[in-house]
Amino acid sequence: MLELRHFQVLRAIAHEGSLAGAARALRYAQPTVTYHLTTLESHFGAPLFHRGPRGAVLTEVGEALLPHAEAVLERVRLAEQEIRGLVQRGTMTLHVGTFPTAGALLLPPAVRTLHQRGVDITLREGELPALLAALRSRELDLALVFSQPGDPLDLGEEFVVHPLVEDPLLLVLPADHPQAGLDRVPLTALREDGWIMGTTDWDPCDRLLSWACAREGFEPVRVMRTDDYGVLQGFVAAGVGVALVPRLGLGSPRRDLAIRPVDGPVLARQIGVAVLRTTTAVSAGQLLAELRTEAERIQAGHRGAESFSAITSAGDSAGPDHRAPGAPSSS
Numbered sequence: 397m398l399e400l401r402h403f404q405v406l407r408a409i410a411h412e413g414s415l416a417g418a419a420r421a422l423r424y425a426q427p428t429v430t431y432h433l434t435t436l437e438s439h440f441g442a443p444l445f446h447r448g449p450r451g452a453v454l455t456e457v458g459e460a461l462l463p464h465a466e467a468v469l470e471r472v473r474l475a476e477q478e479i480r481g482l483v484q485r486g487t488m489t490l491h492v493g494t495f496p497t498a499g500a501l502l503l504p505p506a507v508r509t510l511h512q513r514g515v516d517i518t519l520r521e522g523e524l525p526a527l528l529a530a531l532r533s534r535e536l537d538l539a540l541v542f543s544q545p546g547d548p549l550d551l552g553e554e555f556v557v558h559p560l561v562e563d564p565l566l567l568v569l570p571a572d573h574p575q576a577g578l579d580r581v582p583l584t585a586l587r588e589d590g591w592i593m594g595t596t597d598w599d600p601c602d603r604l605l606s607w608a609c610a611r612e613g614f615e616p617v618r619v620m621r622t623d624d625y626g627v628l629q630g631f632v633a634a635g636v637g638v639a640l641v642p643r644l645g646l647g648s649p650r651r652d653l654a655i656r657p658v659d660g661p662v663l664a665r666q667i668g669v670a671v672l673r674t675t676t677a678v679s680a681g682q683l684l685a686e687l688r689t690e691a692e693r694i695q696a697g698h699r700g701a702e703s704f705s706a707i708t709s710a711g712d713s714a715g716p717d718h719r720a721p722g723a724p725s726s727s
Contacts, residue, residue: 398439400472403465405432406444410462414451467554470534474677489516490679493527493539497644498667501694502540502560506686515679524600531555531670538672538680540687544600544665546607557668558684561691564664565604566646568632568639569654576654583612583658590619590637592628599623600665605640608663629653644694667691 408418408429415433419426437444444458454462477489490510494503499521507517520530528551530536541557543549549557567581575581593602593616609616619637622628625645632639633652642665646655669684 398436399432400469402432402436402439403469405429406436406458406462406465407469409433409445409452410454410458413453415447417451474534474537488514488677488679489518490677490683491518491520491535491537492683493520493522493530493536495524495527495540495542496521497563497642498540498542501644502667502687502690505690506683509686510679510683513682515682517683523596523598525598528670531672534672537677538683539670540667541670542600542665542667544604545661545663547600547603549668549670551670554673555670556673557670558688559666559668560687561667561695562664563642563644563667564657564662565601565640565642567656567658568629568641568646569656570633570635570638571652571654572635573638573654576656578656578659580659581656582660583609584614586638587612587614589617591616592620592622592631592637592639593618595621595623601640601642604663604665608658608660 404422405418405424408421409415412418412421415429416426418424419429422429433444440457440461442457443455444461445452446455492503492507499519503519507519510517520527520536522530524541527536527539527541531539531551540560541549541551542563551557567586569576569581575585578585591605593599593605605616620631622631625641625647628639628641629646629650631637633650640658640663644667649655669687671680671684
C-alpha cells in the first residue's frame, strides 16, 4: 500500500540528488530512505532512480511518477492548512492574488460576502507575472488574471481559468482633440500624437498598444510614464498626450476628456479566475460565484449606458484639475 512517506522520499531524492541528501533533508536515517524507496519501486515493479557514485537520477518511470507524487503531497498540505484554520479559528483561509484594477472593482463585494460566511481572505496584489509565479508555487489558491491579443495566457494543464468579464481598452483623448468628435478613432489618426504609458516596459496596456500600432505600421511615441490612471487622465486632459486605458481603470466620467473605442478590431483583455484544477475548497467555489455575480453587474451597467462617449460628456461636472476618484493604478 502506498504511503505519503513513500512520495516524500521520492521527492526528496529527486530534489537532493542522492539518498544521503534525502536522508538529511527528511531527518531520516539513510536505511529508512532506502527502505521506503525499495518499497515504492516494488509497488510499481520498476526502478525509479539510476543510482551511482555521483548520486541518484530519475529513471523514465521515476520522472513520470514524480509530478503525481508532488501533486498528492501538495493536496495534503492544502487540506491540512484549510482544516487547521477551520478547527483553530472557526474559519477557512483563502489566499487570493489580483492585479490592481480587478482588485479595486471586482474583489471587494465578493470578499465582503465571504467574510460574512466566516472565510478569511489574504490578498496579494501584483502584476501578472508575479501572480502567475505565486500560483505555480502554490502560494495562492486562486488569482484574478487576464489575457489579451498578443499576450495569451498559458498556465499549463494543472490550472483551469474561469472567464469573468471582457475589459475593452479605450482611447483617452483631451476633450478638444481633433479626433474627439469621432465615435470611433483609428489608431493611424493618432500616429503623430505622444502617448502616456506605464513605468515599466512590461506594462500590459503598453504591450497591447505597441502590438496594435505595429499592425498599423507605426510605433507609438512615449512622452510620459505613470502607473496611476488618475494621474494619467490629468496629463491627458492637460494636452500632454493621449493614452490607452482599460475601461475598468477609468473611474468616474470627466468632461475634460473624450473616451473613444478604437476603430477596428476590438482591443480587450479577457479577465478570469485561475484556480488549481484539483482545488476542491468550498470557499474557492464561493468566491468564484461571487466574482461572477459582480462581473455580471459591471457588464450590465456598461450595457445599460447609451454609449461610453455620452457618459464622458454628461453627468457630474469636472473642471480642468479634476481627478477621477477611485481610479485604480495601472494593470
